[in-house]
């Protein structure tokens with residue numbers, strides 16, 4: 001599939017980065033913290049503790065007063081995606097450069113085949129786009145944008161031969177990527193048979209289509225029409241329906257980019273009643289801003305906030321989503337980084353349905369959540385690590401290679417300075433895109449050092465990424481945190497009045513209950 005030459009890190013880069021000691025820091029994992037030094041060699045964490053025996057020629061980073069955390073894992077990015085007649089501004093180089101700048105050292109992007117296109121062909125295209133550009137390791141989800149027996153066959157091949165363990169189905173984007181309920185159920189059954197993870201974009205695409213007709217017919221063409229066509233209950237209905245279908249299909253489920261309190265409520269009920277685990281992801285945008293921007297008189301400003309599902313005008317949404325992450329009503333935060341410059345967003349100048357959907361987030365995801373969650377006391381640093389890194393590693397079967405500061409784990413490490421202050425701006429961000437939805441936001445807490453597979457790529461605030469340093473990560477199926485125990489094949493319709501302990505991500509021995 002991918003005949004790109006095997007990448008080698010230039011020799012002059014190897015020796016100087018080979019041995020590293022991170023001293024006097026506080027190591028933070030999802031299950032606890034300890035004051036300990038971390039010794040890294042050949043891209044792997046070799047020792048953790050005090051008074052370590054360290055060979056000569058080791059570079060020492062003084063992490064006094066800093067937190068030493070696992071590199072962030074962003075489970076939801078779209079670099080170099082072509083959609084709605086436009087191509088995203090951030091490619092795999094600039095997108096992963098921005099990721100590293102913000103403390104993220106692994107991203108999971110989406111292969112999105114056109115309707116009717118071979119999944120394997122699309123997968124190969126994504127590998128060609130990414131392999132020589134990524135500044136950090138990456139994995140791939142694959143979109144199921146149409147259905148046929150051939151699609152099922154290619155899903156089997158992607159799992160067996162190409163290290164894919166997650167497939168995203170769309171309940172919106174009618175006539176473009178949307179599956180009906182019958183095919184959605186068959187696709188989920190296939191994911192379960194392959195012991196892969198079904199993901200859904202949960203919005204009711206038919207309601208959106210009808211609302212859009214009515215809005216355009218009544219002369220509403222501005223960005224505010226995007227939000228008006230698909231309010232919270234249009235998302236929550238699809239969340240519930242996706243959970244019922246997954247339960248009937250006996251399939252674990254992951255709901256991407258959950259954007260509203262109503263959706264979280266529907267998820268909470270589903271997580272309390274059904275056997276196959278259900279996981280919820282929200283976004284940096286959802287906790288960092290809101291849907292009031294759709295009314296901004298400046299088209300560029302309003303259109304820059306257009307993504308699906310939309311940001312919600314309810315100003316209490318951001319804090320509610322942070323609380324949901326803290327309470328394990330949501331399990332992860334991604335970015336859904338899908339950025340379009342002003343020229344592309346203007347495709348929808350006279351018709352909101354033509355505004356390419358997507359916002360930034362891959363660079364600011366961790367700092368925005370730290371500001372809104374940890375600095376406010378809603379979340380502690382361990383939970384912060386869980387939702388920004390460890391849970392994604394567990395769910396996508398990268399644990400503990402990724403998502404943990406542990407001996408033999410990859411040396412993807414962030415030295416986080418909780419007092420480092422900065423103001424977010426498109427003028428200074430590492431993205432290509434010409435807009436930042438967090439413009440002007442002041443954050444306290446950011447990475448001082450970011451180490452990618454043992455190489456210092458953010459060095460005391462100086463970004464020194466290496467294009468092509470990252471590699472493709474196979475995410476194996478049959479993840480122990482999801483499929484740890486053999487599950488009976490019949491749908492688990494329990495007595496709804498007797499809640500089963502909701503699936504929670506634990507750090508004990510792997511079980512199917514996360």
Ligand SMILES: C[C@@H](CNC(N)=O)C(=O)O
Pocket residue numbers: 078083201257306307308309336338357358359
């Ligand atoms: C295709 C991608 C576009 N981004 C967005 N959420 O609007 C998605 O739906 O996740």
Ligand SMILES: [Zn+2]
Pocket residue numbers: 201256257308
């Ligand atoms: Zn989506």
Ligand SMILES: [Zn+2]
Pocket residue numbers: 298299300301
């Ligand atoms: Zn403006």
Ligand SMILES: [Zn+2]
Pocket residue numbers: 076077078336338
């Ligand atoms: Zn997305």
